[in-house]
Amino acid sequence: MPGTTAVRDVELIIEDSRGGGGGGQPPAGGNGGDDGDDGKRRRNGSPSSRRFSTAITIGVISILMFFMALASAFLVLRHTSEVWVTVHLPRILWFNTLVLVGSSFTLERARSRLALRDMLGFRRLWFAGTLMGFVFVGGQLVAWRQLVAQGVYIASNQASSFFYIFTGAHAVHLLGGVAALLFVALRNFEKSQISISTAAEITSYYWHFMDGLWVFLFVLLFLGA
Amino acid sequence: MVTYDSGANQPKSPPAGFLSRHLFTTDHKTIGLQYLWLALFSVFLGMAISLLMRIHLVWPVARLPFLSALGSTPESFATLPLLHGSLMVFLVLTAAPQAGFGNYFLPLQIGAREMAFPTLNLFSFWVTVVSLIGMTAAFLVAPQSGITLWIVSVSVFCAASLFSALNFTVTTIDLRAQGMTLPRLPLTVWAWLINAILSLLIFSILLAACLCLLSDRFFGTHFFSAVNFLASQPANIAADALPALWQRLFWFFAQAEVYVAMLPCFGIISHLIATFSRKPVWKERLVVLALCGVGLVGFCVWGQHMFSSGMNPSSPLVFSLLAASLGLPATILIISWFGTLWDARIQLNTSMLFALGFISLFLAGGLSGIFLARHDLASSAVSEEFVAGHFHLVMGVAATFAILGALFFWFPKLFGRRLNEPLGKIHFWLTFAGVYCVFMPMHWLGLISHANIRSDSGLTAIAALIGPVRSFITFAILITVFAQGLFLFNFLWSLFRGKKIEECNPWRATTLEWSVSSPPPADDFGVREPVVYRGAYEFGVPGVAEDFVPQHLAPGEVVRTCSLE
Numbered sequence: 092m093p094g095t096t097a098v099r100d101v102e103l104i105i106e107d108s109r110g111g112g113g114g115g116q117p118p119a120g121g122n123g124g125d126d127g128d129d130g131k132r133r134r135n136g137s138p139s140s141r142r143f144s145t146a147i148t149i150g151v152i153s154i155l156m157f158f159m160a161l162a163s164a165f166l167v168l169r170h171t172s173e174v175w176v177t178v179h180l181p182r183i184l185w186f187n188t189l190v191l192v193g194s195s196f197t198l199e200r201a202r203s204r205l206a207l208r209d210m211l212g213f214r215r216l217w218f219a220g221t222l223m224g225f226v227f228v229g230g231q232l233v234a235w236r237q238l239v240a241q242g243v244y245i246a247s248n249q250a251s252s253f254f255y256i257f258t259g260a261h262a263v264h265l266l267g268g269v270a271a272l273l274f275v276a277l278r279n280f281e282k283s284q285i286s287i288s289t290a291a292e293i294t295s296y297y298w299h300f301m302d303g304l305w306v307f308l309f310v311l312l313f314l315g316a
Numbered sequence: 317m318v319t320y321d322s323g324a325n326q327p328k329s330p331p332a333g334f335l336s337r338h339l340f341t342t343d344h345k346t347i348g349l350q351y352l353w354l355a356l357f358s359v360f361l362g363m364a365i366s367l368l369m370r371i372h373l374v375w376p377v378a379r380l381p382f383l384s385a386l387g388s389t390p391e392s393f394a395t396l397p398l399l400h401g402s403l404m405v406f407l408v409l410t411a412a413p414q415a416g417f418g419n420y421f422l423p424l425q426i427g428a429r430e431m432a433f434p435t436l437n438l439f440s441f442w443v444t445v446v447s448l449i450g451m452t453a454a455f456l457v458a459p460q461s462g463i464t465l466w467i468v469s470v471s472v473f474c475a476a477s478l479f480s481a482l483n484f485t486v487t488t489i490d491l492r493a494q495g496m497t498l499p500r501l502p503l504t505v506w507a508w509l510i511n512a513i514l515s516l517l518i519f520s521i522l523l524a525a526c527l528c529l530l531s532d533r534f535f536g537t538h539f540f541s542a543v544n545f546l547a548s549q550p551a552n553i554a555a556d557a558l559p560a561l562w563q564r565l566f567w568f569f570a571q572a573e574v575y576v577a578m579l580p581c582f583g584i585i586s587h588l589i590a591t592f593s594r595k596p597v598w599k600e601r602l603v604v605l606a607l608c609g610v611g612l613v614g615f616c617v618w619g620q621h622m623f624s625s626g627m628n629p630s631s632p633l634v635f636s637l638l639a640a641s642l643g644l645p646a647t648i649l650i651i652s653w654f655g656t657l658w659d660a661r662i663q664l665n666t667s668m669l670f671a672l673g674f675i676s677l678f679l680a681g682g683l684s685g686i687f688l689a690r691h692d693l694a695s696s697a698v699s700e701e702f703v704a705g706h707f708h709l710v711m712g713v714a715a716t717f718a719i720l721g722a723l724f725f726w727f728p729k730l731f732g733r734r735l736n737e738p739l740g741k742i743h744f745w746l747t748f749a750g751v752y753c754v755f756m757p758m759h760w761l762g763l764i765s766h767a768n769i770r771s772d773s774g775l776t777a778i779a780a781l782i783g784p785v786r787s788f789i790t791f792a793i794l795i796t797v798f799a800q801g802l803f804l805f806n807f808l809w810s811l812f813r814g815k816k817i818e819e820c821n822p823w824r825a826t827t828l829e830w831s832v833s834s835p836p837p838a839d840d841f842g843v844r845e846p847v848v849y850r851g852a853y854e855f856g857v858p859g860v861a862e863d864f865v866p867q868h869l870a871p872g873e874v875v876r877t878c879s880l881e
Contacts, residue, residue, distance in 0.1 A: 141490050142432040142433070142486050142487075142490040142491070145432075145485075145486045145489050145490050146432065146433070146482055146486045149482055149485050149486065149513075149516060150482055152516065152517070153478055153481075153482070153516040153517065153519075153520045154520070156516075156517050156518075156520040156521060157520035157521070157523055157524045158524075160520065160521040160524035160525065160565060160568075161524050161527075161528070164524075164528065164539065164561055164565065167561050167564070168539070168561065245531070245535045245536075245537055246535055246536035246537050246538070249537075249538060249539070252531065252535075252537035252538065252539060256527065256528065256531060256537075260527065
């Protein structure tokens, strides 16, 4: 009966089902004996940590769709309008891009310190990466202010609308990443469900994605202008 | 034994306190039920609005208490279809089969104790509630601010759906019990998974489109509004470039949204038909492939709504072919349902009746879909009422039948009591006849409005028919709504007075949720780790005493009629 099966019995039965291919049915039906996937899953570690990396992978695809919708709107409007007022992209964007790409490298170096169990080195580099994230967001704000000083507002023309929407939406997603970086840096992982190395890995994946996404958007805005 | 539920799936004791136990709990079962209550509220509100619209269409001067005030001005009457549609599509068809039944039964069916991110799940639910309040309130404020509020509410709903879909996907990928391999997943779980992936892709698109739309309204940008754009353009530029952009983004979401509403229903119907035919799902793997096919092709057919928008001349053909190719997975599903039913000892209870009704509606509505998928017919010969008839049959009503079938099936699991069967059957037959009487004449009205009439007398004869047909539709709606009143009575009465079930598996079903008591305990499976030994549809296995073998039953526990050599 359900609920009364002792653990030891279950062990035996699992052995049994592995050997026999499940439920006394011949495996030809395709329903039994398909435990290869199972074994693979168990090797990868417990689901409590794996669910976070799965979530990030899937979440990244969803965020990518969001930006692709905006990018496709940009391309469609760019090609259908004959009079496209170009926006002169502020030069500080180049600096911002460098800082963001640099922050990704810094985080990777931090993770390699973590792999060597050098916690102090990890924390230093990790904080440096987080700081570079803040510098990037600050730099984007400076770029906005420079455009405003030139009299280019969000409603000025379609190119400027896209510039503000792209940078704004990216900054919101990036701030989520900054919060995650701070969380990893400040949280005590001893009682946590996941280890600090897993948390650092997952956060850095998201950060690299944000990094790549910015480079894509920057190229799009640059070529579009 | 390997227990790989180390963190997420620890058995939990229920929290104390009314609020934390019933309103703000992270328990997947309570959240699933809350979604179902939300859908029940929304469906009756949406139905009342449709009744109001049809009554005013036939008897413009009729006064209804409470309701008539809602549609008293031309603006508010024009917003009635919007409110009806957004309630039904978002809060009923999207929320009930996926978030409602999915939240309750997905973890139970795969042997997980919780969703992957319970707190995120709770957050998604309450964000959905906020969007329901926003959508309904949008209708009561002034039109301009109402539309803004509505768009904000839809964006909020998108965010909730994205979080919920993320939760579903991760749960199905990572939290399956031991032995629950992909081929052993029940078709319901497959459908919920594919649907969650599809939702993740399309709700982001709608969110991006809503962001641009809100930016147009708040900041004065011109993503979709053509005012300043046209003023600065030479006259020969196609004036419909900007609205077409919105149409593209919207239909990219909305056409796939149809499949988001339908996919879980396909899974539920296959599940019900197998259980009540006492036979395995015919060609189960092909059905899984067909579900994937619906998700994939459904994602690529947005252009079929834009045949008349001045798109590239060759693209209608592509979209037309893609839309028509949806017939392939749909046919596989239908053949599988009939293949399962073939030569089966069918148990004709209310749940099964609704499943069979679903097939009938899906076939009838799908046939008129072939007209709409043809780019040469859709743009010229088919009018609004034809489209309304088509999608109400195939999407709205069919999905509602699947939801009702699922409710009759899972009610004993949800509440430990059965719904009343005779009352349920009366409800089914009245609804079944009612919806055909409502939506079939709509097809005819749509076709007749584009008929090629050559004489005045022909025109008069047809014009004289349209009024009585509209009245007939309204009478049919009154009967259908009355039948739903019967259902509401049955539901509420059975909740407190329904026949209690003695055993935990009254339908003799195979999946894991029936291995626990009804309603399931707070920690779902107790101290026992659920283990799965076989596929989800092992009915009529030769050499076994009973005609079904549950997934959780160990090979040694299966009672056999004769000893195997």
